[in-house]
Amino acid sequence: MSQIIGIGASPLRKEDLRFVSGRGHYVADIKRPGMTAGVFLRSPHAHARIKAIDSTAAQAMPGVLAVFTGADLKAANVGGLPCGWGITGKDGKPMKEPPHPPLAQEKVRHVGDAVAFVVAESAEQARAAAEAIVVDFEVLPAVSGVLEALRPGAPMLFDDVPGNLCCDWELGDAVATKQAFAKAAHVAHVSLVNNRLVGNPMEPRAAVAEYEPTTGQYTLWTTSQFPHVVRLLMGSAVLSIPQHKLRVVAPDVGGGFGVKQFHYAEEAVVTWAAAKVGRPVKWVCERSEGFISDAHGRDHVTEAELALDETGKFLGIRVKTLANMGGYLSTFGPNIPTNLYAPLLSGVYTIPAIYCEVKVVFTNTVPVDAYRGAGRPEATFVVERLVDVAAMEMGIDKVEIRRRNMIPKEAYPYQTPVIVQYDSGDPAGCLAGAIDSADVAGFAARKQASLAKGKLRGMGFSTYIEACGLAPSRIAGRLGARGGLYESATVRVHPTGHVTVLIGTHNHGQGHETTFAQIVSEKLGVPFANVDIVFGDTDKVQFGMGTYGSRSLAVGGSALARASDKVITKGKKIAAHLLEADEQDVDFSAGVFAIAGTDRKKTFEEVALAAYVPHDYPLEILEPGLEEQAYYDPVNFTYPGGAHIAEVEIDPETGVVSLEKYTAVDDVGTVINPMIVEGQLHGGIAQGIGQALFENCVYDDESGQLLSGSFMDYCMPRADSVPSMKISTHSTICTHTPLGSKGCGEVGTIGSPAAVTNAVVDALAHLGITHIDMPASPNRIWRLIQNAMPGQAAE
């Protein structure tokens, strides 16, 4: 059929029309009859004891319907926000897991910690009333950095968490690694900071909730990447609402990047308040409020070493990381700097011995959790920086040292010393492609041309791998996950042959409505136009774990492929009946069921109709209807990877970095829609460039105040700060997912910070500079140059 648009095609996106027309349907657009407005009063202090809250004046203000505090929630037995992962320390003991009340009780632990919630007729009235609440704070000393938080005598966030240490965690073989270092001819070392980031999806978070007392039914509309998980966590752990009485809807969501994959306090408070007030409640986060209440990302301080023999072969890697958790454990918080970090320290290399220690630390800052890449950009940054430092110190070419140590294509599946087994890959092939595409051969001439203009040019490589397609429940469970990480899909074939897919992943920019329709179009041979994808509503979709960890295609797409296969299987039974043939003799291809070697056939539409009009139907062996469901739990992670090459030009006078060229060759497995994959890479790489050159979330050490709390201070990449990138794929097929896809949502963000930073260091290498922390800001570069050339102007 000519309108089949299948795997490998790039149809334009189905979802575009509503967005370009201004008809997207975001949470902040929702209006409900009788709707009220909610505003949170947030802590201005990083650390303080709440001695008293007086809301009398606020309650009496015009339009105010209610003011709620932590005490009200406690009295109503509202639970704390649960953490979805429980990690275990070196000593075999579980992590410290202090309570996380949705509204602060007794103490506030970061600037922005929610203290009270005001519901009023209008947002303006609620805001005015929030200002009128008098909170008697006893301000306590605060600590915002991990090093400071671990120092003896540091302010303690929780009485029962000594030293602010949530968990002292390890992975790998300490003894074998020590032995590897003992026989090393050279040891390369880096001390680095992985800068704290604010995800900042362009749509601020929002929630609208309502309660129907006659049925006990709650509905929450929320800006979430995983509505079913919000229903599960909020319903069961926080508000004690039976699952069948709670509907969670995540409609169009304006970007997530991890920031919207947690169960947030605001969701629970808004839902609870809607029942208390007896009217729908709407809360829309302001951007400056988002900066102090959206979970942040990264924030590591790391010491790392790489042991090499005299030929530059890697013998071992040893890493010590301090990871900032902020003031409370967010949904996935402790999992990110541990399970999603240390298992990637082998990179694309054969490294016989690896040992990693991570101290997970509480501080008076916003909770830290997954942000696009989540642990894997941090690991890649450590490995790829170490490789470059080793190459520089040993005088080995940076490409050559990588080639010498790469896992050869033939060696897959490759078992690393740190849990994961890579199923497929070709890092050398990606690197070769990138070298060609980036015109590495012409770099020397370009460097000379830059020098002639007084500019410094550098080139940086990052050859990386990541683990995504989160995740095999079996492995995740062993690592401390408190839930499964499978995905579900239902393929509902209508009597006309049109198809509705109900899937548990969430589309917030990734193009699922298009990509998933392509899978069904290909699998079932139905026109692309005849397939619609439904997601984001717990009352419509059976169940789902949502979208994060580059899992939607690798796990959700796999479920969809399986469900489609089940439809074909049943369709064959129906066709066999209609054609009076044996089921084994029915072939299915491109939308037609046919008896091999004959001209007898039935189209998919004819079979669909027969399924719902079962006249003369063998009811004893076949049910009417054509709808199938699959739950897919992956057997392994997927391992996308690739090679990125960045080329920068630095103005030594001002320290300004101009990113001149960016080339990526990525292995994402089977590509369903090349246009969409390219778009995902563009966006991911731009975020990685943002981390490497621009973005930095900074707290004042003394006061714990956020110094980068708006777009006026937090530098988002703009159109004029990123180059046009050259993107291509060099795919090996994932051996264990039904479609062979690996995922592409995070690869850009994972490969790029190291490539850009390595390029900056390369440009400055003649000054003896071997490392610069991100972001490589003009001031930092200027300062490094000054320090490298004392007494000399930087010209």
Next chain:
Amino acid sequence: MRSFAYDRPATIDRAVALLAGEGALALAGGMTLLPTMKLRLSAPEALVDLSSIADLKGIASDGKTLTIGAMTRHADVARSAEVAKAIPGLARLAGRIGDPQVRNRGTLGGSLANNDPAADYPAAVLALGATLVTSRREIAADEFFRGMFETALEPGELLTAVRFPVPYAAAYAKFPHPASRFALVGVFVAQFKAGVRVAVTGAASSVFRCHPLEARLSENFAPEAVAGFTVDPKGLNSDIHAEPAFRAHLIGVMARRAVAAALQPAV
């Protein structure tokens, strides 16, 4: 935003009368005032919207003096043939303030009356030795900027126009703040018969003239005259994007680039 009374007068006299009211503030382009009010950092009781006063808008030049009405938008200055002819460096400065949407609303008078320490226009006004015309008097640029967000304007006094003497040559070089795109350091140089004036914005609590630079450039208005120049970083701004020493260094660099731009033949 807290509620307030609103009026949009058609004449300067009427505006001045309304501004005499308790808690009244003038609303020009609103690019600073409205965000401040949204964040509830400012809560005027009344706003006097100046956008309908024709006498506050417009650009005129007689070859010696360029006069720009206080309510003239950045976009209009940037696109003006008169400005490009008289003081091209001023047109270019206006074309790099904020972003296109800000330039379509923001005004010369609004920027000057606000005197943000990192705003671009104050550097031009001070370096060019402009005269600020108000509803009451004329104020020399050297007298106008009094400190962070402070000017010589008295309560109820309305800035109506700015008269710029046309220099031999002038240009602005700006090192934009990476996030806000205000000036991290901006230097405006203007060469007159009597000598060179240099004003620096973004670097300190308010725009200031840099006399050592003026002395060097008055002697030799050439980029090499300020090569390697830096100022004492003491007292310069420090924030998460630039330490004082970096700002001090950038003053020299931006001054040199501004001189080079001023000497470039007009395109």
Next chain:
Amino acid sequence: MKISFKLNGKPVDVDVEPSLLLSELLRDKLDLTGTHVGCDTSQCGACVVHLDDESVKSCTILAVSVDGRDVTTVEGLALGEGIDRLHPMQRAFHENHGLQCGFCTPGMLMSAIDFAKRHPKPTEHEVRQWLEGNICRCTGYQNIVRSVLAGAAAMNAGN
């Protein structure tokens, strides 16, 4: 205060508080939710609309100040329903994958159309400079830039 203005070509009479922002008027009172609000410091550009044919940030304009003027929002761009009746710039964003989550898209479109009117033969550099006031977190801007160039070419070819 009573104000009258033209919205997407049609007259509107509405009573507003002086403190109401244009973005709030459009979204909350007139149910035109295509105009988005993504920040509170007038930087993200999700709220860009046209005021008398020029792009402006509707989150930083008082509703009262559009009295007597002409406002166009993203909802006013297309000639009618369906892909074929989209404005050339909307079509260019669709055809060049110039959007992902769609949240910044209305502001991008309104900014891009203003740009295209002023730049008959734009360069990539000019597009990137012009978009200084519009932040996108999804696309890395690459396909937005492509879209704006294609949209500008289509708009100017039609003239």
